[in-house]
Amino acid sequence: MASAMELVRAGKSVTVVEKADQVGGLAKTLTYIEEDGAFRTDIGPHRFFSKNQYLYEFIEDLLKEEWRQVRRLTRFCVDGKFYLYPIRIRNVLSQIGMVKAFRMIFDYAWEKIRGLVAPRPQRSFEDYVLSAFGRTLAEFNMIGYTEKIWGLRCSEISINWATQRIKGLSVVSALKKALFPKQSGPKTLIDSFYYPSFGSGCIYEAIRERIEKAGNPVLLNTEPSAIHWEGKPASAPAPSARLGTGSATAGRRVTDVDIRSSTGTKTLTPGSVISSVPPSVLVKLFNPAPPVEILDAASKLKFRSQVYLFLIIDKNSVMQDNWIYFPDKNIPFGRISEMKNFSTEMAPPGKSSLMIEFFCFEGDRIWNMDKNALVNEAVPILERFGFFTRSQVLNAHHFRIAHVYPLYDLHYEEHARTVMKWLDGFENFYAVGRPGRFRYTNQDHSLEMGILAAQSILTGVRKDIETVGAEQEYFERGYHGAQGQRG
Numbered sequence: 001m002a003s004a005m006e007l008v009r010a011g012k013s014v015t016v017v018e019k020a021d022q023v024g025g026l027a028k029t030l031t032y033i034e035e036d037g038a039f040r041t042d043i044g045p046h047r048f049f050s051k052n053q054y055l056y057e058f059i060e061d062l063l064k065e066e067w068r069q070v071r072r073l074t075r076f077c078v079d080g081k082f083y084l085y086p087i088r089i090r091n092v093l094s095q096i097g098m099v100k101a102f103r104m105i106f107d108y109a110w111e112k113i114r115g116l117v118a119p120r121p122q123r124s125f126e127d128y129v130l131s132a133f134g135r136t137l138a139e140f141n142m143i144g145y146t147e148k149i150w151g152l153r154c155s156e157i158s159i160n161w162a163t164q165r166i167k168g169l170s171v172v173s174a175l176k177k178a179l180f181p182k183q184s185g186p187k188t189l190i191d192s193f194y195y196p197s198f199g200s201g202c203i204y205e206a207i208r209e210r211i212e213k214a215g216n217p218v219l220l221n222t223e224p225s226a227i228h229w230e231g232k233p234a235s236a237p238a239p240s241a242r243l244g245t246g247s248a249t250a251g252r253r254v255t256d257v258d259i260r261s262s263t264g265t266k267t268l269t270p271g272s273v274i275s276s277v278p279p280s281v282l283v284k285l286f287n288p289a290p291p292v293e294i295l296d297a298a299s300k301l302k303f304r305s306q307v308y309l310f311l312i313i314d315k316n317s318v319m320q321d322n323w324i325y326f327p328d329k330n331i332p333f334g335r336i337s338e339m340k341n342f343s344t345e346m347a348p349p350g351k352s353s354l355m356i357e358f359f360c361f362e363g364d365r366i367w368n369m370d371k372n373a374l375v376n377e378a379v380p381i382l383e384r385f386g387f388f389t390r391s392q393v394l395n396a397h398h399f400r401i402a403h404v405y406p407l408y409d410l411h412y413e414e415h416a417r418t419v420m421k422w423l424d425g426f427e428n429f430y431a432v433g434r435p436g437r438f439r440y441t442n443q444d445h446s447l448e449m450g451i452l453a454a455q456s457i458l459t460g461v462r463k464d465i466e467t468v469g470a471e472q473e474y475f476e477r478g479y480h481g482a483q484g485q486r487g
């Protein structure tokens with residue numbers, strides 16, 4: 001959608017082909033009309049933050065005043081106790097007890113000494129968090145939730161997950177944050193965020209409106225069924241080759257794309273194609289077929305899925321938090337969010353709602369649970385915590401999404417590199433976004449990838465999409481680096 005917006009602003013024609021029945025992907029907002037009015041929810045909590053000023057301007061232009069700053073309150077629940085997140089030292093110490101506090105300090109000190117004498121090899125997420133925080137602290141608020149998200153042991157999760165998600169976070173930075181809360185901390189400790197009044201999906205609905213108004217079709221419930229290409233015989237790249245370096249192979253280009261919907265199939269002949277289709281699905285669409293090494297690597301790029309339960313609650317407020325994490329293994333869901341705490345427009349006055357996220361693999365036990373089974377799993381636990389009573393649950397909605405989290409196992413990087421290198425070898429094809437590049441992006445990075453793909457087309461110079469958000473300095477650099485490239 002960001003690509004389309006950028007291209008349309010530059011006077012180009014686009015066709016958006018979207019498999020779902022609404023735009024916005026994982027950042028869309030769903031609306032449920034109940035007796036009491038409209039209840040809106042995102043797919044899990046969606047805060048927007050970025051140090052990329054261009055993106056704020058991009059969104060403000062779309063939403064005008066329907067875009068506000070929200071103060072963040074989030075907690076995590078361990079052993080039935082609720083702790084503030086980001087951690088506040090006093091809040092933790094008042095609840096965990098002296099024994100655990102001493103174990104945290106001891107383990108942390110032990111890891112630091114061990115690091116000097118015999119450092120842990122840094123391969124997995126577990127290696128990273130044990131070295132950085134010590135076992136007791138890592139188990140307290142990192143390992144359990146991470147294993148719940150991924151369905152893998154932390155020793156089987158790539159270290160990239162740690163460097164991407166908790167980069168800059170350390171005991172020292174957490175202590176600084178606790179002692180000097182006004183100073184800004186690293187990425188995961190941000191205290192407020194921007195949010196559209198009617199849900200994160202408004203950004204993408206606004207783009208849809210703009211591009212349709214300019215005469216460009218947005219085809220919903222439609223998907224590509226074949227991507228035809230021509231050029232040099234495709235050869236598999238060396239796995240060590242760096243991805244996204246912008247070295248398209250001259251002569252290899254997409255010629256036509258067949259799309260299908262319930263009304264039939266038709267062929268488009270685009271100048272360029274920008275795709276957020278997951279690699280395992282995408283590579284099978286290419287005709288002629290890619291080399292077998294590419295098909296094989298793409299088939300190994302797996303995703304974690306989610307099942308969602310959205311409860312309509314007969315209460316003005318369920319909790320103070322935007323969301324609460326539940327790392328404990330004996331609690332079947334991973335996070336709850338109250339959308340009204342993002343914007344009061346998300347539920348009618350006097351009522352509220354709760355979004356409950358379950359992590360799963362497509363086809364597993366949780367994936368196959370029906371609505372009543374999910375209600376029976378979740379509601380008694382939430383009742384015990386005192387959020388609401390069962391009789392206050394007015395209605396429940398349930399849905400599933402596959403391809404939510406690109407699975408960062410220990411080998412994903414090599415497979416992703418192989419596939420992306422081949423895709424980036426096309427002159428006029430751009431893989432972008434979270435599923436498209438198999439990268440755990442947030443909205444800001446997906447938007448930037450889309451904008452860079454559009455800029456590549458507009459300027460004729462392929463931008464480096466792969467490294468968007470990959471470096472720690474990204475947040476300091478903001479869009480200025482990209483603006484520089486735009487020339």
Ligand SMILES: Cc1cc2nc3c(=O)[nH]c(=O)nc-3n(C[C@H](O)[C@H](O)[C@H](O)COP(=O)(O)OP(=O)(O)OC[C@H]3O[C@@H](n4cnc5c(N)ncnc54)[C@H](O)[C@@H]3O)c2cc1C
Binds near residue numbers: 023027048222277444
């Ligand atoms: C629970 C949860 C919480 C999140 N919280 C935040 C947050 O707080 N802040 C934040 O910034 N981000 C958050 N995100 C991430 C954010 O949703 C994503 O970064 C963003 O939506 C990714 O956009 P994308 O376009 O890259 O991919 P997607 O949103 O996955 O969009 C891909 C699009 O491609 C379409 N598509 C896929 N296959 C096909 C096909 N074969 N044919 C046609 N169309 C196809 C999909 O239907 C979809 O519309 C969260 C995500 C989740 C799941």
